[in-house]
Each structure stands twice: as structure tokens, then as C-alpha cells.
Amino acid sequence: MKIAILGGGVAGVSSAILLKQMGFDVSIYERHAASSNIGAGIVAWPNACFVLEQLGVLDAVKSVAGSPASMRRLSRSGEFLGSIDIELINKQMGYPSLSILRSDFQGILESKLASLGGFVEFGKTVISIRPRSAGQAEVQFQNGQAITADVIIGADGRMASPARRYVHGNNTPVYQGFINWVGVCELEGDYFDRIEVSDYWGVGERFGIVAVAGNKAYWAGGVACTEISPKVPAHYKDELASAFAGWPAPIQAMIEHTPLERMNKIYVHDHDPIGTWHRDNVIAIGDAAHASLPTSGQGACQALEDAWHLAACLKESSQDLPQAFAKFTEIRLDKTTGITVAGRRLAASLFNRDQEFCRVRNDISKNTDFQALAEAMATGWSHHLPLMPRQAREL
Numbered sequence: 001m002k003i004a005i006l007g008g009g010v011a012g013v014s015s016a017i018l019l020k021q022m023g024f025d026v027s028i029y030e031r032h033a034a035s036s037n038i039g040a041g042i043v044a045w046p047n048a049c050f051v052l053e054q055l056g057v058l059d060a061v062k063s064v065a066g067s068p069a070s071m072r073r074l075s076r077s078g079e080f081l082g083s084i085d086i087e088l089i090n091k092q093m094g095y096p097s098l099s100i101l102r103s104d105f106q107g108i109l110e111s112k113l114a115s116l117g118g119f120v121e122f123g124k125t126v127i128s129i130r131p132r133s134a135g136q137a138e139v140q141f142q143n144g145q146a147i148t149a150d151v152i153i154g155a156d157g158r159m160a161s162p163a164r165r166y167v168h169g170n171n172t173p174v175y176q177g178f179i180n181w182v183g184v185c186e187l188e189g190d191y192f193d194r195i196e197v198s199d200y201w202g203v204g205e206r207f208g209i210v211a212v213a214g215n216k217a218y219w220a221g222g223v224a225c226t227e228i229s230p231k232v233p234a235h236y237k238d239e240l241a242s243a244f245a246g247w248p249a250p251i252q253a254m255i256e257h258t259p260l261e262r263m264n265k266i267y268v269h270d271h272d273p274i275g276t277w278h279r280d281n282v283i284a285i286g287d288a289a290h291a292s293l294p295t296s297g298q299g300a301c302q303a304l305e306d307a308w309h310l311a312a313c314l315k316e317s318s319q320d321l322p323q324a325f326a327k328f329t330e331i332r333l334d335k336t337t338g339i340t341v342a343g344r345r346l347a348a349s350l351f352n353r354d355q356e357f358c359r360v361r362n363d364i365s366k367n368t369d370f371q372a373l374a375e376a377m378a379t380g381w382s383h384h385l386p387l388m389p390r391q392a393r394e395l
């Protein structure tokens, strides 16, 4: 079976690895001229680490990642609002949680693909997908090339996915009313005593720091903003310094010590959930199918889960594509919809600009049963995966 994958991000490259491991003939096309990474880093939660083990890259990821022990919530003045015990989530799900820079992560996936004799064809921008014959679509590239395949996997992201347009008719993402400045900060000596996630909540503002090592972290500073304006990279540091003036010292350190070339500014979009991800021999996966907000913390993890489930469905029903696609959708739809909705709910709370709302929200956080919360997260993220509790020493 010949499989064409559109998009060389997390969903595309991980699908290519799994499908090549199963013996399929796989080609993968990416619009960028070389590897590039939206965002600065990710936490691969235990559900993602399960897939990373299937891909054969879990040890490589562990070797450059941090293992955050907890996710602390603090107010913008540094008041403690409670903490999620990540080690409890890990034990319950039987895999670690790993914080890793996007560049390292993408590099590991691409090296694994190369070890299987695969490679990403860079500089191939898909401009459209159109019907070619009964049940078969054709992909058109900007350079005039056109291809077809037995299966076309649209892993072409959230912003203008040709695959989403083909399967759903509309691929316009929804702006969710906030900006994220993101960055990677590497310091001279150790700065972080503990590898953990620190999440600072303000009024219509939020700053998250994820330690990857004692001297290295990625971060995201979010601010509610109704209008989308032109981006001026030279201004990013000043914009951050002004938005987060007076916030606790670690935030000032991140802004001060991150070079401009390692910062980015993103007007954050997601997609409304839809019930159909396939048409003819085309299926959308990852952000193209179900982009969730960064507040879900699960976008890349769900892209990995898609890759694993889709490969399994194609293997099981390779002679019956409609069945393979229907089974994939049945497994994935509810979980990804729940994650999109949860991401929106948290964003609506974090980027609320009402002082009183935020005061009450912070009080609720202080009174949260964090053990129950960690257990609920583990249960939700384990859904449809063969995960079992394990002792910490085994992870």
C-alpha cells in the first residue's frame, strides 16, 4: 500500500515511522525548506511516552528531556495556589512525563525515520487536494507536481490545512483571543533547583515556565488580546517586559536571558470539533483534525496518539479503507473533542480580565483536591491506550 503524508510535523513524522515499521511504502511532504518548530517545547505526558516507546525513541527522548515532578500554580504575586503531582500521574499511567525542547524532539523523530530509510521531502507545499476518480483524491503542489496514493494522510497542521478543507469543506481556525509569546532560555549555571512546571496566573495574563534541565527551560507568556496585529520580532522583549512588569523573579529571568531569535509570538487559534475527518482516501490527523489550545497541554501528545491508532487501524483493515477510517474516528473523536473543550475552558478562565472572577478562581484553586485532579487527568489521558499503573522505579 502506498501512503502519502502531507506535513512533516509531529503527527506526520511519527505516522511515517510507524507505517514504515509495518512495511508500508511511505512518502512525506513538508512545505518548509528544512525542519522548523512551532512553539518552544512540549511536555510529553505518559500517553505520549507510550507512543514514543512504540516508535522506538523513548530512550533518546529521555536522554535530553527533563522529568518534571510537579506542576505548581502561583498567583502573579507568587502566592502558592496548589500543585499537581506529576509523579502520581506517571505512576498511575505507567510511563514518565518528559519536558523537551521542540527542536530536540523533532530531531529525534527525523533521525528515527532516517534510520528506517525514510526522509521528509522538504519544500513541497500542498496547494490543493481534489477528487481524481471514484474514492481517490489527487494532491497538487505549488511546484506544479501532482501525486496520488492509496492513502493520503493530512497531517498539515492547524492554520490552513488543505486536508481539512478537503474532508470538511472549511479549514479556517478559530482565534481564541490571546497571544502567546514563547521562548527557550538557556542560562550559564543552574537556575532551577527542581525540574518542574511553574504556572503563574494573573488577570487576563498567564506565564508558564517548564524546566528541562537545571539551566534550561522553555516558557510561554500569554495575554488576552482581541485584535490580531502585525508582528514585529524586534519588539517581543519589550512587549513581554511591559506585560509582565512586577511579576516574580523567574519570569524576569526568562525574559531577560532569552535571546530574541529564540522567541516567537503566536496569536493562538484552535478548531471547533467536527464529526468527520475523512473523505475518499484522505484522512486528516493531528492539528488538522482536532487542534486544541496550548492550555490543554495535549496537542502534540494527541498527534502522537493519532499516529499510533491510525497505523494500527490501517494494518488491521488495509483492504477496507472506509472501515479503517471509521474505526480510527470512532476511537479518537470523543477523546480529542474532550481535550479541545477542556483547553478552551481553562483558557477562558486564565484569560478572563475580570479582577473578581480571577480572585475567586484562585481561591478555588487553593481549595482543589489535587490528588483527585491528578487521578482524573491520568484516567482521561489513558483512554483507549493499554496503560497500567507502575512503580516509580520502573518508569
Ligand SMILES: Cc1cc2nc3c(=O)[nH]c(=O)nc-3n(C[C@H](O)[C@H](O)[C@H](O)COP(=O)(O)OP(=O)(O)OC[C@H]3O[C@@H](n4cnc5c(N)ncnc54)[C@H](O)[C@@H]3O)c2cc1C
Pocket (backbone or CB within 6 Å): 006, 007, 008, 009, 010, 011, 012, 029, 030, 031, 032, 038, 039, 040, 041, 042, 043, 124, 125, 126, 127, 155, 156, 157, 158, 160, 161, 162, 180, 182, 266, 268, 285, 286, 287, 288, 291, 292, 293, 294, 297, 298, 299, 300, 301, 302, 303
Ligand atoms: C503556542 C503553542 C504552544 C504549544 N505547546 C504545546 C505543549 O506544550 N504540549 C503539547 O503537547 N502541544 C503543544 N502545542 C500544540 C502542538 O504544537 C501541536 O498540537 C502539534 O504540533 C500538532 O502536531 P501536527 O503534526 O498535527 O501539527 P504541526 O506540528 O503543526 O505540523 C504540521 C506540519 O504541516 C506542515 N504544513 C502545513 N501546511 C502545509 C502545506 N500546505 N503543505 C505541506 N506542508 C504543510 C507545517 O509546516 C508543519 O510542519 C502548542 C501549540 C502552540 C500553538
